Each structure stands twice: as structure tokens, then as C-alpha cells.
Amino acid sequence: MTIAAELKVAASPSSNPSAHRVLEDRLTRLYGVGAPKLLARVDRALAQAAQARPEPLRALDAARQSDPHWISRSGETVYTFYVDRFAGDLQGLIDHLDYLQGLGVRWLHPLPLLKAREGESDGGFAVQDYGAVEPALGDMATLERLAAELRARDMGLLLDVVCNHTAREHDWAVKARAGDPHFRAYYRLVTDASEVTRWEEDLVDVFPDTAPGNFTYDADLKAWVWTTFYPFQWDLDYSNPDVFLEMLDILLHLANKGVQGFRLDSAPFLWKRAGTNSRNQPETYAIVEAFRAALEIAAPSVLLLAEAIESLDDVLPFFGVSSAACSLAYNNGVMTALWAALADQDVGIVNRMLGAAAQRPDHGAWLNYVRCHDDLIWNALAQYVSADDLQRWSRFYDGGGFSDGRRFQTAPGGVPSTNGMAAALVGIGKPGVDQTLARSRLSLLYGVIHALDGWPLIYMGDELAMGNDVAFLDDPARAKEGRWLHRPDMDWALAASAEAGGTGSEVLDTIRLYGRAAQALNAAGVAGRAIPIHLSAGVLGFERRGGQPFLCLANFTEEAQTVTLLAPYDAPGRDRLTGRDIPSGPLTLAPYELIWWSVVG
Template identity: 45%
Template structure:
């Protein structure tokens, strides 16, 4: 298919296309049609016909795209690094737990702006199935909002308000599965052959058993196996996560077209970033674990190219919590380099922060970052300390062995430490999905409780409270200052909110201890952020100062790489960021003892009179416990 034919397929859906819009659209088609075709051809034999239908989907949605969003499209075309800039700071929250509903979120925008937030990820808010719904990830209707949160009109109004305040909304879009109650699944259960082809349905256990030989279990405790018998279907349906979450069949181009239409429709409501949930699972291949297959990246490239033509203001964030060697492909490698998602989660950074806090040793951290693949310069990582999910202790055996550790033993140590069972642990957490067969034990707990604040407050000892606060600020400084992406702050961490043990009182939550670290926002606690001397004031103002420093530091633009620097002190993490305006070297003390500044390492990076960009003062000769320094040769 050539540019003119594809352009006509789009423009034919638009009643009035002014000359400047026509020229802009032609340029977008010319730029992204090759990416679209390459992606489609890698998956669908009938790619040219699918591409022509893609043009129709783009045209229908582009005809309805509001003028203010068209203006944002133009702005983003001319500012393609908008999500990479140092002032992009993110916040993650459940709308109901943060502010009751979507209108409540709109009323709390001043709070977000006070902290310095430019990106808001609201956890699943599209209509889920009734009853168990995997925290909202079992979607029954992508075009409706949960009634308790509001309406689609409320979501559009919130997007408009956020955009006016310079904040981009990120929304979850589950790609791998829908709820059993979704209209596609309902039609399949009623025998509609078109919609039965939207799913993987088998008449007997022959194929499910063949796949199961190499498939892991995501939730072995409460959802063993990957297939579920459904009486209405008269067959076994693929259900990776839960019996009521049906995996969709992306080998059917109808599924691709449906999701493209959903993305563009939601983008027209004002959503700017889509978190592509469970993306790693979307392609199935017999004899594999059915994760991270090459077709996943080809499909994402095709989706991204189509959306770049129809809604260029939109960015994709891949929710792929996988090994580093698999993760980098979600930002693009080989033929897909820089052509897949704009963002992906840097899970390794998060795990290594917690690992070094427990061990007071950064050698494994440095080794893991040394081996971590370099991302494309037009992409970015989402960096974080905590999220809504559990922590899986993804410690590489290779990295562990390189610094003299046993990987399995270190993973056991971390799970015991952060449950609070290891002697001398400061943490309070819980095991999640413990697997006796593999020894895998993930961890639930709020950042503050895992970092020792809960234990310290119970002790009433001022020194322990101070250490816990400094530990939290150090941990935030590392992922905020990492510099290769958007730092994401989980709701309440800026106030030191602790574990919520009352989650067991809610029937829908009592069997899932991840709700331990999903508390409701305590707005009375938030008021204390303005009261000097309180824990809330120290954490909120400390984090706000970090974000302000990040925003004024050009070296933290995400296009530039971070280099871990080896140096002899195992308590220090040292990161270098070369930049045309001068190298930035970050030094972090992961211990409760003073440590000497690594002068030799600084001199090797060209810094002989270090100036700290955090305190905006010359660097001290020693780092206090859990100190953090962002050093340059001169004041910026």
C-alpha cells in the first residue's frame, strides 16, 4: 500500500480537511506508514487489507478529534521529547482512594501541582466486572467508567482540567484479556462465530495440555493453570490470570482493529498516555512460556505507528515486568529500535534500591546497572520505588555471582528481611504468592513501612525515626535522579503513609494482601505537610525539593544515559551522567554511618570542586547516613 491510497482511506472519513491539516496528515502518513506496514506484515498474511481498514479507523476517529487535542498533537510533533524533559514528574493513585471519584481528583489538582506533578496515572477506572475483578484489570466495558467514579464525561472533563494545568493523564488499557462479561465474551458465549475467534477456545484438553507443559502460573495460589472450562462456550478458554479474565486472540486482525479504535476513542476523550497492561502475554506460541514473543513488538510498533498518525500527542507505556534482556525490546531493538513504546518500567532499578537498603551494599546494584541494556535515545524509563503491585525479587543469578553472592540465597534474604523476619530488619511487610516448589516469595508493603518508618514510630526513638525518613528520601532521590525517564511517586509515599492492615475487613480485598500498600489517602495527614517538624513535612518538602532540583538540572533529560561508576566503597552508589553542559555525578550513601566523598572517582569524571545541586552549596567532605549528592563542577 502506498501513501496516497492510505491517505485517501483516512481523509475520506473527514468532511472538511483544510489545506494545512491535509499537509500535516500527509506528512504523518509518509513518516509512519512504513512502520505500520512492517509491523502488520510480521503478523498478518493479509497485511495490506488490514492496513486499509486501519486507515478507516484512523479517519473516523480523526474526524471527531477535538480542536484543542489537535493543537496538542501539533505541539507534541514539534516537541517529541516532551515526556523526557527533567520537569516530567509522575504520580500514581487509585481515583477512589485518592479523592473519592473523578470530580474529587479534579478538586485535588492543586495538591499535585504543589508537589510538582506533570503526569498522573490513575489506576484502572474503566468498568470492570462485578465481584472479583483483579483490582479493575478484568474490564467489562472499555467505553464506560466505573459508576462510583463518575461517567465518561467526568473523565473527559478531568483530562481537560489536567491538560490546562500541564498534567498528562495516563490510563490503563488491558491488552491481553477482557472480563468474561465483556460484550465480546458475551457474544462468544452465545455462539457468535466472529467473536469466538476473538479468544482461544479448545474443545478438549489436547491443546491446553500441550501449552501447559511450558507455561508458568501467574497466580498459583488462587488461579492455578492457564485454561478454564466454560459450559456456555462448550470449550476450554485461555485464562492466564483468572478464570474470569479471557485472553484475547491477537492473531486475529479484528482484535488489532478493535484495540486501535479503543485507543483513538479514549485519546479523543483526552487520555495522553496508555499503560499497555499485560502486554508481554499477548502472543501465544506452543513450546514457549508465551511471553515476550517477537510478534508482541511487531504489533506494538503497528499500533504506535497508527496512533502517531491519528493522535500524535499520545504515548505508550509498556507494563512489562520481565528480565532486562527481554525488557529492552519493549522500547525497541533491531528493526523495531525506537519504534515500539515510548516508556517502560525500570523494574531492576526498583529492586536494586530495596536490595541495597537491606544489605547496605551497592556492589550488586552497580553490577546490575552495568549489565542493563541501553535504551533508545527517543524512549524513557518509568522509574519508581513502589507501585500498586507486589515486589518480585528479580535478582539475576549472573549479577549475584559476579559480586560473590548466591542469587537464590539473596532473594530469600530480601523476602525475609522485608517481611521483618530477618534479625535486625527495620521493615514491616508480608509475603505474597509464596511458592514452596520454587522458593519464590514476593513482598507486599508500603514504602514507608518497608523502609522502617512503621517500626521507628512504634519505638518512639527519634534517631530511628530520623534514619527511616532519611532512608526514604535517599530511595526517592535515586529513582528521581536516575535521569533516564519519568519518576513515578506512589500515592501517600510523599507523606510516609504506612501499611493499611484494615484491608482484611473488606471482603473483596481480604485474600489479596497487596491491598496492604493501597491505603486510602489520609488528607488529615496531608495537612501536616505544612507543619514544620512533622514526619509529613520532612518527607513532602524533602521530595518536593528533589523534584524542583530535578526540574532545573538539564543533565537529567531522559535522552542522556546514566553510567554506574565502580569505586572501592561498597556503601556508596555512584552514578555518572555525561552531558554537554557538564557531567553530573550522583553519590548516595546506603548506610547508617558517615562515608568519605569518593574524590578519586569525582576527579576522574572532571569534577575537582564539586557543587551539590540538591543543596545548591559546595559538597561536604563526608556523607552523612543516607546522604544524597548531585554533583557538578560548578553551579548550574
């Protein structure tokens, strides 16, 4: 067989018949009689992308296909940040890779860096051009260089792709406003005001204070355009097969630039249906499964991350309903429960959420986190606890107790979310709060997420216990968006001090320890889901089932707690974090103490 023929076979969608069958089935579900024509167009796009895929990325594809369980490894630490606030631009990011690698980071997740609209852009989530990098951050060549440098370090790049909406300045929207019927069909448009009213009856406002309503009238369109988030972010219409193909082309293009994973922003909103809240519809999951199947054909090493901050019942299907979809999803329920447990000094809600999270499929992994660039959404726990519980936690973190957080907007009848850096939420820097206990709370949370099954995520600055950025209120471009409270500029002077053993070193050294310890679990044979073990109201316990015995113990109270362990954990063990031996019998944990119990040897 000639080289040209070999390339043709490798690039053929039929080279992965099982993935192609899934793709055909999902497109048929979504587009009915129009599916065959769309499938032919998709096949051509996949063949072209596969043929154009650079050799180093083909090698990565082959390596990951030979190790189907790689997604389940412990210690695949992710670091998330805004490029400009972390390093100025992409070249600055490349210059700081030694710092990140020293932190134990395996994956970089920069928040939106594709070209956004000028002016207000929802933190970059209003994309004007998916094929270009934000000019202030660099260009596509620099992005490719970053991806290559990461591969050389055995690291990967997770990129935000805003798949639900575009900026109103995107070329598609510009052509739609100019009257082009082809591109008008890319967006959800309504020409009758009474129809808008009917839709709104079932919809929930995402930003009721700063952007109420879900539609915006546009004089050029002579119609209301669906705008779930802000008026300048126009929702795409995925019932149009052209939109599916356009977004797939974007994923394939960026995958061949070296991007190893995509965070599908606002994924729950992809499909609209009258009489519902138009979130997490069955077609939404089918779209994501179709994306996954297509990538399995042309770029099989590339993973998908569902940005679905929803109830667990709505998140789990993003892993796939009847076939694989996303490899990763945010473990939002457990994250929120951890904060609730700190407030109450009672781990009951964490036990409930861990039990629910264990329902994930084997092919998927949780992205475990303490904080991120968004607000802490208490409503995500609504199906597990009472409204009084949600209100109590919301009030606690709105500057109450040890917390220095701030309330954020919510829909009418909902519970206000919480803004703030993790350090501020645990009380670091707050007058009158015991700072030793505050630092212990932060370390406890990060120690727990590193011990869980899944990938731990570090939010920029948490490794240095950086606090809130109240200066955003002085910037007219950011002052109305409360989430900028927890989007500070990276403090590189503090980082230098911490690395030299000075101010900030305690938390930095601890998180570095967690990263090493989590990666060491693989060689030690620790695997499997985190299953809660009920010990006492104040002590969280969970085991990892699937390998060598492992038990995480975390005291969520300000008092020493004594617990009695059952077999096999009642035998002498060893703390994998400190190396100290743990005798059999009752075990006493100091305030906010964390132990990773494992067998001796």
C-alpha cells in the same frame, strides 16, 4: 485548498508515510495474507480518528512533534493511585489537582478506571466496557473534563488500558458464550483437555496460590478459555486481526477524549506460542510497534508505557526492535536492585542494573519508581544474581531486619515477592527501628529515582510516608489479595498536617524538593543516561552523561562513608539539593546521605 480538503489531507494515513510503512510491515508480519484487508480497515479508522481529533489535541500533537526530545526531559514526575482510594471519584480528583501540582507532578496515572465487572475485578483490571468509566468514579464526560484541566496546567493523563484480556462479562465474551463464532474467535479457546495439559507444561502460573493454572473451563463455551491471571479475565487472541483493530479503536477513542498516554497492562502476554512460556514473543513486540505507528498517524503526541515487569532483556524490546514502540517502560530492575542494596548495604547490584538499563534507546525513557500497586518481584533479578541472594532479600523484607513487609505468592521454584508500602519496607512505624534512619532510607530512594535519567514516579501516600493498610484483611472482598496491604485510602488529614508544617511535612517537603531540583536539571544542561561510577561497596555513584557534569552520590549504609572522586568530580562543586559548596578532596557522606554534585556556577 478548501478547509475540507485540508482536513482530508491532515487525516490521511499517508500524511506520515514513514509511520505508515512501519504499520504495513508489522501487520504483514503478524497477519500475512490477511494484512492488506486489515490495513485498509486500519487506514479508515485512522482517518476517522484524525478528522475527529479536537483542535486542542492537534495543537498538542504539533508542539510535541516540534520537540522530539521532550520525552527525555528531567522532572516529568508521575503520580500513580487508585481514584477511589485517593479522591473518591473523578470530580474529587479534579478538586485535588492543586495538591498534586504543588507536589511537582506533571503526569497523573490513575490505575484502572474503565468500567470493570461487578464484584472481584483484580483491582479494576477485569474490564467490562472500555468505552465507559466505572460508574462509582464518574463518567466519560468527567474524564474529558479532567483531561482538559490537566492540559490547562501543562499536565498529562496516563490511562491504564488492559490490552491482554477482558472480563468474562465484556460484551465480546457474552456473545462468545452465546455461541457467536465471530466473537468466540476473539479469545484463546481449547476444546481438548490434553491440549490444555500440553500448553500448561510450558507456562508459569502468575498467581499460583489464588488462581492456579492458565485455563478455565466454561460450560457455555464448551471449551477451556485462556486465563493467565484470574478465571474471570479472558485472554484475547491477537492472532485474530479483528482483535488488533478493536484494541486500536479503543486507543484512538480514548486519545481523542484527551488521554495523553496509555499504560499497556500485561503487554508481555499478548501472543501465545506452543512450546514457550508465551511471554515476550516477537509478535508481541510487533503488535506494540504497530500500535505506536498507528498513533503516530492519528494522535502523535500520545505515548505508550510498557507494563512489563520482566527481565531487562525482555523489557528493552518494548522500546522497539526495529522501530519505535513504547516511549516509557518501568525500570523494574533498578527499582528492585535499590531495595536489595538497602538490605545488604552494598550497591553492587544497583551498579549492574544501571549499566544494563543504560542500553535503552535514545527515543525511550525509563519510568523510575520505588513502589507501585503491585508486589516487589525478586525473580526479575534472577539473571544477575544467585538464587541465594534472591531468597535472602525476600526473607529480609518479609518482616525481617528493619522491614515490615509481607511475602507474596510465587510460582513453584520461584522466590516469594514482597508486599508493603515503601514507608513500611524502610521501617517507618516499626517498633525497635530507628525512625530517623528509616525516614532517611525513604528519602534516599526517592532522591535517587529523581536523579536518574527518565521520569520519576511517586506512589500515592509515599510523599506522606503512609504505612501498610492491614485493615484489608477485615474486608471479605479484599482479604485474599495480599497486594491490598499497600493500597490504602489517602490520608487527607495527614496531608493537611504536612502541608501546614506538622506531622508528615519532613518527607513531603523533601519529595517536593526533589521534583523542583529534577526539573531544574533541564535548564542547567544536565542530560543523558545514568552511568554508574564504582566508588565503594556502600556508596552508589552515577553520572549523567550528555551535558553539564552531574554526579549523584548516595550512601546506602547506616555508617558514615568516605569516598574519593575522580575528575571532573574532584574539583569544587555544589550540591543541587542543599546549595552547599562541596570542596575538592575526599568526601564524607553521613548515613543515608544523598548529594547531587554539579559544577559551581
